[in-house]
Amino acid sequence: MDNELSKYEKPSVTVDTVIFSIKENDLKVLLVKRSSSPFKDKWAIPGGFVKIDQSLEDAAKFKLEEKTGVKDVYLEQLYSFGSPKRDPRGRVITVTYFALINSDNVKLKGDDAKWFSITELPQVAFDHNTILDYALKRLKWKFEYTVVAFSLLPKKFTMTQVQDLYEIVFNQKFDKRNFRKKILSLNILEEQEVMRNVSFRPPQLYSLKANIGEIVNIL
Amino acid sequence: MDNELSKYEKPSVTVDTVIFSIKENDLKVLLVKRSSSPFKDKWAIPGGFVKIDQSLEDAAKFKLEEKTGVKDVYLEQLYSFGSPKRDPRGRVITVTYFALINSDNVKLKGDDAKWFSITELPQVAFDHNTILDYALKRLKWKFEYTVVAFSLLPKKFTMTQVQDLYEIVFNQKFDKRNFRKKILSLNILEEQEVMRNVSFRPPQLYSLKANIGEIVNIL
DNA sequence: ATACCTTATTGTTTTATAGACATGAAGTCA
DNA sequence: TGACTTCATGTCTATAAAACAATAAGGTAT
Structure with missing residues (x-):
């Protein structure tokens, strides 16, 4: 050495x-x-x-x-x-x-x-x-300004799953209509097929588009 | 050990x-x-x-x-x-x-x-x-979302100095009126005396208020 | 004193974005 | 076919951002 x-x-x-x-x-x-x-x-x-x-x-x-x-x-x-x-x-x-x-x-x-x-x-x-506090702050920040939230979801997911996720992390309810409008307007999702075999109105499945730049100001 | x-x-x-x-x-x-x-x-x-x-x-x-x-x-x-x-x-x-x-x-x-x-x-x-690239990215981010820019200025400064600083860092011109409006609306500045002995209209001096929370969404 | 030069200061209108809010639609099951 | 569950959607209002140009306050030179 x-x-x-x-x-x-x-x-x-x-x-x-x-x-x-x-x-x-x-x-x-x-x-x-x-x-x-x-x-x-x-x-x-x-x-x-x-x-x-x-x-x-x-x-x-x-x-x-x-x-x-x-x-x-x-x-x-x-x-x-x-x-x-x-x-x-x-x-x-x-x-x-x-x-x-x-x-x-x-x-x-x-x-x-x-x-x-x-x-x-x-x-x-x-x-x-201290590290956990710091990590949690970073997590929230990342949810607000980037697209990382979708790493916690399966490849195909419903809009409700996305909203539930944000509501859990921010411990706060969001208006359904405004939330969907906001997410869809970001143009980061692709429509997939609709879900089958559910005993209620079948939800639309989405996937995250490839090659999204990281920062997008979600909320 | x-x-x-x-x-x-x-x-x-x-x-x-x-x-x-x-x-x-x-x-x-x-x-x-x-x-x-x-x-x-x-x-x-x-x-x-x-x-x-x-x-x-x-x-x-x-x-x-x-x-x-x-x-x-x-x-x-x-x-x-x-x-x-x-x-x-x-x-x-x-x-x-x-x-x-x-x-x-x-x-x-x-x-x-x-x-x-x-x-x-x-x-x-x-x-x-690589480190310099990373630092520069962070710097821009910090300028956009926090109050750190003022660390580059003297204790008392004019609004023009603030704007010049942002224009240098972002390499971009901003509208004077909108820029001033935006900064003032943040409520992070205190008026000081006006500058003396300048051969043009004396500018207002400002200082940064104490105890500003860090994140404020500047631009 | 006056005209001139330099920089500082300010307001309105338009456009875009965010927020509040309630009803009908599409399936399954009994 | 009626009941149940979750999904999907549109309008109006309020707030924030963006575009835009004229006047004010000093000093300096004549």
Whole structure:
């Protein structure tokens, strides 16, 4: 190793990923129970040390797949936390990510992982409450100004599903007619077939158009 | 040092700060000339290694003051870059910041530092062009939706100065009347005295009100 | 003192966007 | 065929954004 790099004592670097999903009509976040000290038996954001030849995003993806089995998800870097005292074991800088997954087909691996409603979070390890707050703010922002919400839905979805999703995240009701008008006017959706075999008026299915620029001012 | 932390080979961590300012009616960024390998004599974003007991933000502030002598500036974390190959010397993760300073009273220390117009950037070291692109995007976003622009102005300023600043950053002209109306309607400014000793109609001076929430949708 | 030069300040009309609001339509099932 | 459930839709009003040009306040030069 080169001289200049070894001149300084190096911090450890971890990646932690806040994984959001919708389950039971509620916004959930995935936490794992710590099996060892420090904060043994406390819940924590899933993460791990960055391998020396692994990019930050790869590290996040690796942990995400390890915990949830899903690969193609929305993943975005959040923020890096590096207060010298945040880990009692020594200097640990964490680069945080947040992920949105459609949890329909997710089977959690092991019973150390659990979905928590964001309204009923347990006590968490380290400074992970700060990270969760930050992630939630970012999530709301992203819902308001970008198209990421659709990563939480199946490929084909109804307008009602979209609206339900926004109402869950913002904890607020929207007028049906205005909501539909707004979303449709953005020109980001494609009509698909209508749903079959429902015992009421069959809803129109939509899919998100490919190649939408990210920022679109949704609400 | 504890066992688990020393189990993994650690990366080096640096902090790089993209420093913006307005000079000569132009948006400028501060770069420093590298004095040693790698990329010797190439220009780079000012930065340095994070000390083992120094927070990330403190590291950024320290470098910023070292280069510019200014202390109270707008400073915000940008993004962390951690591709394993970004530094030929070994694994180096960089946490980037961006800063806005009013350069009126800044005297650069040493001649290895220089202001570059963002329209005439030189070739830069490492992946610093990616970082500069990212910083510029963030800057524009911040100008559109927050009040940070005023960090580039003196404490008391005229409406024309505000408008000039926005026109420089967005490289676009705005209608005077609509611009003033918009800014004033935000209710973020306080009238100060009018300017004296100018050979034309003396402009009203304004200052930014204290305790403005950050996000206000300026444009 | 007056004409002139420079920059600052202001208001109205038009257009687009957001918000409030209630009824009929399309299926299934009994 | 009537009842039930969810889906789909249109108009009016209020607010915000955009387009647009004339006058005001000083200083300077003659």
